Amino acid sequence: MHPMGPNFSADCTSRSWRWQTQKPSTKSNMRTWHIVHDISAHIRHSVLSTTFYSPSHDLPRPIASSDASTSFEFSKDSAPSIVRRLYLTNNPPTQASYRVHNPHIGLLSPLSRRPGSGFLRGSSTYNAILARSTSLISSLTSNLANPFFTSLKERSRLTSPVAAALSTDALLYSPSVVGLRRDDADHFELMDDDFVGELDAIPADPTTKELEVPPAVNAQNQRAMGEFVAPYFMNVLSAAPILVDALRSASYTSSEIELDCLLRRTLKARVARVLRLFASRGDSTLVLGTFGYEEGAPIAMVAEIYAELLACSINPGDVTDGEFRNVFQRVIFTVPTKLLSVFRKTFEMRIYEDELIRSLEGS
Incomplete structure (x- = not known):
C-alpha cells in the first residue's frame, strides 16, 4: 500500500503524482483508473522551484x-x-483549471530533522499533519533541499552544546505546495467544494467493498475523515526551531535570566528572518504556528515576539521591533486549543503595552 493511501499513486521517477478513483473493468482481475486531478505539473514545479x-x-x-x-x-x-479555507474563499472552485501559480499564502513549518518518520506512523504533530495533507514531502526529500539538512547536521555536530541547540538560520522555501487531503477536523464547506461528487470525494482508506460502488455514496464521504479533496495551494517556508530543552541542559552554568535572554534574542532574530523571506517572496497572507513551542519555548515568549515584530511600533533600541508592522495583509495564528487563550491575551497585551508607552511618551 502506498503511504498516501490506496487511491493515491506516485511515479517516483517522474514525480507524476495524482489521485484517482478505481472502477472495475470487464476483464477479471483488472481495473481501469479515472484520473480526477492530475497534479504532476504542480508538484514538479514545487520541487524544481524549492530554494x-x-x-x-x-x-x-x-x-x-x-x-x-x-x-x-x-x-x-x-x-x-x-490554508484550504483561505484558498477556496479567494479562489472559487468553479474556476476548475488548476494552473501552476503563486497563491500568496505563506505557511511556516518548523523543521529540526529529516522528514519522513512520524507522519507514516500516524503522528499528530504539526509537521506530520502537514506531510499527510500536502505534497510538501516531495519537496523536502528532493536534492534541492539537501543543503538545508546539511546545515542542520553541521550545527548539531558543533562542539559547543549551546551553539548546537540554537541550530541553524538556514531557510528552505517550497512554493506552490499542493494540498490534497482534508484534515480530520476540517469541516469547512463551500458550494461544489469537491467538484463532481462521484469522482472527487474519495475516501482516504476505502475497503475493497467500498471500491465496488461510486465514492459519492460511501458513508465515509459524508463527514470529514481525511479524504482527498480538490487541490489547494500554499507556499511553505521551513525553518529550524531552537531546541530549548537541549539548550537548558547545555547551559547549566548560566543563570535563568541569561538563558532566557539568549533564547529570546535568538528566537526573535530567526522569526524576523522568516518574515523577511515571506515578504521578499510576495506572500501577503501568513499562517503561523507556535514556532518553537513544541521544542520547549514558553508560549508567552513566542506570542510576545510575534507581537513586537508584526504589530508594535518601531523601537530604536531593537531594530526588529515594528519591522513588519502593516507589511502583510493578513496573519492567522494556528494555536492548540489549550494554548489559544494564553497566546491571544499575551499577544494583545504586548500591543496594548506598546500603545500605552507611546501615548505616555507623546503626552
Missing part, C-alpha cells in the same frame, strides 16, 4: 503599506485547514 537560503544570505528589509493595516486572527484549526 535554499544559507544562514549568511542577506534578506532585504520589507516595505510597509501606507494605506492598510495587518489583520490578525487566532484559530485552533490545523494549518492545512486554515
Whole structure:
C-alpha cells in the first residue's frame, strides 16, 4: 500500500503524482483508473522551484503599506485547514483549471530533522499533519533541499552544546505546495467544494467493498475523515526551531535570566528572518504556528515576539521591533486549543503595552 493511501499513486521517477478513483473493468482481475486531478505539473514545479537560503544570505528589509493595516486572527484549526479555507474563499472552485501559480499564502513549518518518520506512523504533530495533507514531502526529500539538512547536521555536530541547540538560520522555501487531503477536523464547506461528487470525494482508506460502488455514496464521504479533496495551494517556508530543552541542559552554568535572554534574542532574530523571506517572496497572507513551542519555548515568549515584530511600533533600541508592522495583509495564528487563550491575551497585551508607552511618551 502506498503511504498516501490506496487511491493515491506516485511515479517516483517522474514525480507524476495524482489521485484517482478505481472502477472495475470487464476483464477479471483488472481495473481501469479515472484520473480526477492530475497534479504532476504542480508538484514538479514545487520541487524544481524549492530554494535554499544559507544562514549568511542577506534578506532585504520589507516595505510597509501606507494605506492598510495587518489583520490578525487566532484559530485552533490545523494549518492545512486554515490554508484550504483561505484558498477556496479567494479562489472559487468553479474556476476548475488548476494552473501552476503563486497563491500568496505563506505557511511556516518548523523543521529540526529529516522528514519522513512520524507522519507514516500516524503522528499528530504539526509537521506530520502537514506531510499527510500536502505534497510538501516531495519537496523536502528532493536534492534541492539537501543543503538545508546539511546545515542542520553541521550545527548539531558543533562542539559547543549551546551553539548546537540554537541550530541553524538556514531557510528552505517550497512554493506552490499542493494540498490534497482534508484534515480530520476540517469541516469547512463551500458550494461544489469537491467538484463532481462521484469522482472527487474519495475516501482516504476505502475497503475493497467500498471500491465496488461510486465514492459519492460511501458513508465515509459524508463527514470529514481525511479524504482527498480538490487541490489547494500554499507556499511553505521551513525553518529550524531552537531546541530549548537541549539548550537548558547545555547551559547549566548560566543563570535563568541569561538563558532566557539568549533564547529570546535568538528566537526573535530567526522569526524576523522568516518574515523577511515571506515578504521578499510576495506572500501577503501568513499562517503561523507556535514556532518553537513544541521544542520547549514558553508560549508567552513566542506570542510576545510575534507581537513586537508584526504589530508594535518601531523601537530604536531593537531594530526588529515594528519591522513588519502593516507589511502583510493578513496573519492567522494556528494555536492548540489549550494554548489559544494564553497566546491571544499575551499577544494583545504586548500591543496594548506598546500603545500605552507611546501615548505616555507623546503626552
